Amino acid sequence: xxxxxxxxxxxxxxxxxxxxxxxxxxxxxxxxxxxxxxxxxxxxxxxxxxxxxxxxxxxxxxxxxxxxxxxxxxxxxxxxxxxxxxxxxxxxxxxxxxxxxxxxxxxxxxxxxxxxxxxxxxxxxxxxxxxxxxxxxxxxxxxxxxxxxxxxxxxxxxxxxxxxxxxxxxxxxxxxxxxxxxxxxxxxxxxxxxxxxxxxxxxxxxxxxxxxxxxxxxxxxx
Numbered sequence: 574x575x576x577x578x579x580x581x582x583x584x585x586x587x588x589x590x591x592x593x594x595x596x597x598x599x600x601x602x603x604x605x606x607x608x609x610x611x612x613x614x615x616x617x618x619x620x621x622x623x624x625x626x627x628x629x630x631x632x633x634x635x636x637x638x639x640x641x642x643x644x645x646x647x648x649x650x651x652x653x654x655x656x657x658x659x660x661x662x663x664x665x666x667x668x669x670x671x672x673x674x675x676x677x678x679x680x681x682x683x684x685x686x687x688x689x690x691x692x693x694x695x696x697x698x699x700x701x702x703x704x705x706x707x708x709x710x711x712x713x714x715x716x717x718x719x720x721x722x723x724x725x726x727x728x729x730x731x732x733x734x735x736x737x738x739x740x741x742x743x744x745x746x747x748x749x750x751x752x753x754x755x756x757x758x759x760x761x762x763x764x765x766x767x768x769x770x771x772x773x774x775x776x777x778x779x780x781x782x783x784x785x786x787x788x789x790x791x792x793x794x795x
Contacts, residue, residue, distance in 0.1 A: 574613065577606040577678070586629040586680055590653045595700050596682070600690050605681040609673040612744070616656060616671040624681040625657035631677025632737060636670050636749070644670065644746075646753040648711060649734050658701045659708075661687055674735070718794050727754060728764050729792035732774065732781065742781040768792075 583606050587593060596604065607624075609615050615626065618638050633650040647669060650656065656679075659668055682690070691697050718727060731750065736742050751761040765781075768774045773789050775782040783789055 574615075575608040575610075577608055579606060582606060583680065586627075586678075590627065590629060592627065592680070595694070595696050597690050597694055600682075600686050603683060603686045605683075607679050607681045609677045609679070611673055611676055613673045614670060615673060615677075615679070616667045616669065618667055618670050620667045622657060622660040622665070622667060623684055625661060625684070625687045626655065627680040627682075628652050628654045628656065629678050629680055631673060631679075632675040633677055634672045634674045634735075636672070636753075638670060639752075643752055644749045646731075646749060648708070648715070649674075655701065655704045657687070658704055661691075662701065662705070675737070722794050724754065724756065724760070725764050725767065726792055726794050728761070729768065729773075729789055730794045732768075732783070733786075733789050733793050736781075736783050736786075740783050740786070742783070744779060745781050 580602075583604055584601075586606070587596070587601065587604070593601075605624075607626075609631075615633060628650055629652050631652075633654075633656075635647045635650060636644045637647060638644050650671070656671055660666065661684075718730075728750075732742065747758060747761060747765075751758045754761070765774065765776060768789075769776055771788070773783075773785050773792070775784050
């Protein structure tokens with residue numbers, strides 16, 4: 574993690590995402606800007622909760638770690654997403670791993686400032702409530718889609734979201750993806766093979782290239 578000492582840039586992000594009022598004026602100078610490069614871990618499961626984060630640039634992947642050390646992908650995060658909302662409300666340690674899959678910038682509010690700001694500002698609580706509701710709806714939709722839609726559509730949606738505007742997915746972790754969808758590596762390879770045979774993607778060791786983005790999108794769950 575790199576701390577970016579640029580007050581004007583912090584002010585610009587606060588203005589862009591309408592965070593004035595969400596953060597009391599007296600605490601604005603306590604807000605930090607943190608940069609995480611692709612592959613950096615922002616939160617580790619069960620670590621102490623130190624910072625409440627506003628994702629203002631980049632993209633992250635949220636995943637859980639099993640007792641065996643395997644990882645299960647839960648969701649993606651893009652601007653403006655919050656991290657630390659559940660941990661703050663439940664007064665718990667970090668609930669899930671959060672990994673930067675693009676170079677990402679996050680406004681960081683130290684825990685002591687979170688508590689002070691929350692005590693004085695119902696708008697902050699209101700924002701947390703809205704984002705927790707959004708996460709609940711997204712989780713419900715995800716698990717509903719696992720029942721209603723074929724695996725091919727679910728994997729296509731995952732690849733489309735993972736790639737974003739890029740054409741290449743680096744560091745594709747097939748075992749983790751298979752675990753996330755409750756299938757075997759072999760089953761996942763078969764689905765990826767079908768997409769490759771149709772000219773949608775091309776597989777190489779540890780990476781996937783999106784060859785036909787529009788066709789991939791057609792397979793996605795709306």
